[in-house]
Amino acid sequence: TQLLEQxxxxxxxxxxxxxxxxxxxxxxxxxxxxxxxEPGEGPVLLVTVVTxxxxxxxxxxxxxxxxxxxxxxxxxTAAQPGDTGLYLCAGEGDDYKLSFGAGTTVTVRA
Amino acid sequence: xxxxxxxxxxxxxxxxxxxxxxxxxxxGHNSLFWYRQTMMRGLELLIYFNNxxxxxxxxxxxxxxSAKMPNASFSTLKIQPSEPRDSAVYFCASSPxxxxxxxxxxxxxxxxxxx
Numbered sequence: 001t002q003l004l005e006q007x008x009x010x011x012x013x014x015x016x017x018x019x020x021x022x023x024x025x026x027x028x029x030x031x032x033x034x035x036x037x038e039p040g041e042g043p044v045l046l047v048t049v050v051t052x053x054x055x056x057x058x059x060x061x062x063x064x065x066x067x068x069x070x071x072x073x074x075x076x077t078a079a080q081p082g083d084t085g086l087y088l089c090a091g092e093g094d095d096y097k098l099s100f101g102a103g104t105t106v107t108v109r110a
Numbered sequence: 111x112x113x114x115x116x117x118x119x120x121x122x123x124x125x126x127x128x129x130x131x132x133x134x135x136x137x138g139h140n141s142l143f144w145y146r147q148t149m150m151r152g153l154e155l156l157i158y159f160n161n162x163x164x165x166x167x168x169x170x171x172x173x174x175x176s177a178k179m180p181n182a183s184f185s186t187l188k189i190q191p192s193e194p195r196d197s198a199v200y201f202c203a204s205s206p207x208x209x210x211x212x213x214x215x216x217x218x219x220x221x222x223x224x225x
Contacts, residue, residue: 031211042114042201042216043153050211088153092212096141097166100153 003027004091006101014109016078021104023089024071030092032065032072037086037103079108112136114217116202122223128190131220134183135204143214144177144187145201153201159185160207192224 004025013019023032031050035043047056049065049072056063060083062075076083086105090098115134123129135142144156157167159179167177174193179185189196199221203214 033211033213035216040218042203042219044216045213048211048213095166096207096212097155097158098212098214099155102152 003099004089004101006087006089006104008104009102010105010107012107012109013079015080019076019079019106021074021087021089021106022071023073023101025091026070027091027093027099028069030069030094032069033090033092033098034063034072034074035088035090037088038084043086043088076106079106081108081110084108114202114204114215116200116217116220118220119218120221120223122225123192124225125193126191127224128188129192129196129222129224131187131200131202131222133185133187133202133217135185135202136206136215137183139204139206139215140182141205141207141212142179142185143203143205144185145203145216146198147201147219148198156187189222192222194224197222197224 007022031048033048034046037043047063052067052069054065060077064073084107086103088103089101117132141160143158145153147153156169157177158165162179177187199219201216201219203216205212205214
């Protein structure tokens with residue numbers, strides 16, 4: 001059983017469309033991170049959110065941390081083929097360890 | 111600035127053989143993590159070190175797995191004897207613990223296939 005549940009598991013959209021990926025848990029985290037992983041490579045950190053209700057923007061990507069610090073979302077505006085990849089959320093517990101969600105595979109078609 | 115370095119990138123071995131995976135963390139990072147990634151179970155933490163000391167090895171699946179960090183710039187993950195169910199991608203990550211949050215930097219991984 002995953003501590004963090006991500007949805008959807010797969011997402012395929014056309015270039016220019018918007019998408020949202022969700023990360024939910026019953027646990028409270030001291031921080032929540034989003035990573036993107038491309039085939040044959042390791043995950044790369046996109047953002048860290050730490051405050052309940054926090055919103056961070058990274059160009060066309062918007063990350064939100066829930067008020068209770070249990071859930072998060074990633075929204076991509078006007079997706080491009082370069083956004084294709086596996087998106088992973090990870091929650092940091094009091095023990096400093098990260099618990100990863102199963103990931104959302106995003107495919108953006110040109 | 112070099113990132114986390116792992117070797118080999120690919121390893122194919124036969125059941126029963128010993129396998130050793132290697133990792134060089136980012137210079138100055140004092141925490142090192144070993145993960146295993148499979149389609150079925152996703153990314154799982156196996157063990158992590160802080161200042162070369164193993165802190166939590168509760169994710170190590172069984173006694174066949176062992177990890178060492180003899181110094182700040184090198185770590186190994188050993189599987190002996192290997193089994194087909196060990197086939198996975200193994201990642202090493204490092205983090206500058208004590209500075210901000212546990213933001214991890216991953217290596218490119220070692221794809222292990224046990225026949």
